[in-house]
Amino acid sequence: MPLLSFGQEKERAIINEGNAYYEQGNYDSAQTKYDKVATLNASSVASKFNSGDVYYQKGEYDKALEQFNAAVSLTANKELKAKAYHNMGNSYLKTEKYKEAVGAYKNALRNNPSDIDTRYNLAYAQRKLKEQQDQQNDENKDDQNQDNKDQNKQDQDQKNEEGKGDNDKQNKQEGDNKDEKGKENQGDGDNKEDGDKGENEKGEGDKKDEEKEGEKGKQPGQEDERKPGEESNSANQSGEGDPNQQIEGQISRQDALRLLEAIENEEDKVQEKVKAYKLKQSDNKAPQKIEKDW
Numbered sequence: 001m002p003l004l005s006f007g008q009e010k011e012r013a014i015i016n017e018g019n020a021y022y023e024q025g026n027y028d029s030a031q032t033k034y035d036k037v038a039t040l041n042a043s044s045v046a047s048k049f050n051s052g053d054v055y056y057q058k059g060e061y062d063k064a065l066e067q068f069n070a071a072v073s074l075t076a077n078k079e080l081k082a083k084a085y086h087n088m089g090n091s092y093l094k095t096e097k098y099k100e101a102v103g104a105y106k107n108a109l110r111n112n113p114s115d116i117d118t119r120y121n122l123a124y125a126q127r128k129l130k131e132q133q134d135q136q137n138d139e140n141k142d143d144q145n146q147d148n149k150d151q152n153k154q155d156q157d158q159k160n161e162e163g164k165g166d167n168d169k170q171n172k173q174e175g176d177n178k179d180e181k182g183k184e185n186q187g188d189g190d191n192k193e194d195g196d197k198g199e200n201e202k203g204e205g206d207k208k209d210e211e212k213e214g215e216k217g218k219q220p221g222q223e224d225e226r227k228p229g230e231e232s233n234s235a236n237q238s239g240e241g242d243p244n245q246q247i248e249g250q251i252s253r254q255d256a257l258r259l260l261e262a263i264e265n266e267e268d269k270v271q272e273k274v275k276a277y278k279l280k281q282s283d284n285k286a287p288q289k290i291e292k293d294w
Helices: 009-024 027-040 045-057 061-074 078-094 098-111 116-238 253-284
Strands: none
Touching: 009 027, 009 045, 027 045, 045 061, 045 078, 061 078, 078 098, 078 116, 098 116
């Protein structure tokens, strides 16, 4: 309830008009009356206190606190101080400023220790303050835990990134080694292929040389074998008298035998040469490479 006006009669009448509006819930009209009294008397405790009640009902708690605090500073009456501190405590409760509310209720009890309503409100404010502090502590723990989780996640991500970088580096190194090894194997394969090709070319060349040597050794023997035979038959067919007698234009039998013997000796030498070459060629021939297909 707003305080009853006191002081001069004019101020009292205006305060009463304002209180009537207040009781009706017409807070704007009540505020107009209280402001009018404050204009007439800036030290009016009733106008400050009652203006605080209007702002409280309108939900303008900061303005209400200003008016209640002004009333406290303008009066030495402990009862009025106690009521102003009590209403200040209520305004702090509305804004969940429980610590300030506890202080305001304690000031009210210092001025009026027997006020039961103030004691009740003090206990309520203290309980709400503890709940608020516990909640803040829990939130701080949650925030700390979340910060720790974030930090751990960040550290783990960093480790994973570093590990990934090491793995990539290792994989790249292994890949480079494989590429280098592949190049070496390819080089060995090329060299081996060149070696096989060289052996093949050498074998073909030796084969051609062998054929040439065979032809060279064969032609003289064949020609010489025909001539003596023909001459001998001719001599036997047309010869009369002494078989050893030399016919004009023909060689003697002894010379023919000596010539045949010489030719046979030469042919044996040629054949031995051909056989030795073949043996040598067989020794030097590279073994045939067999691919395993099973």
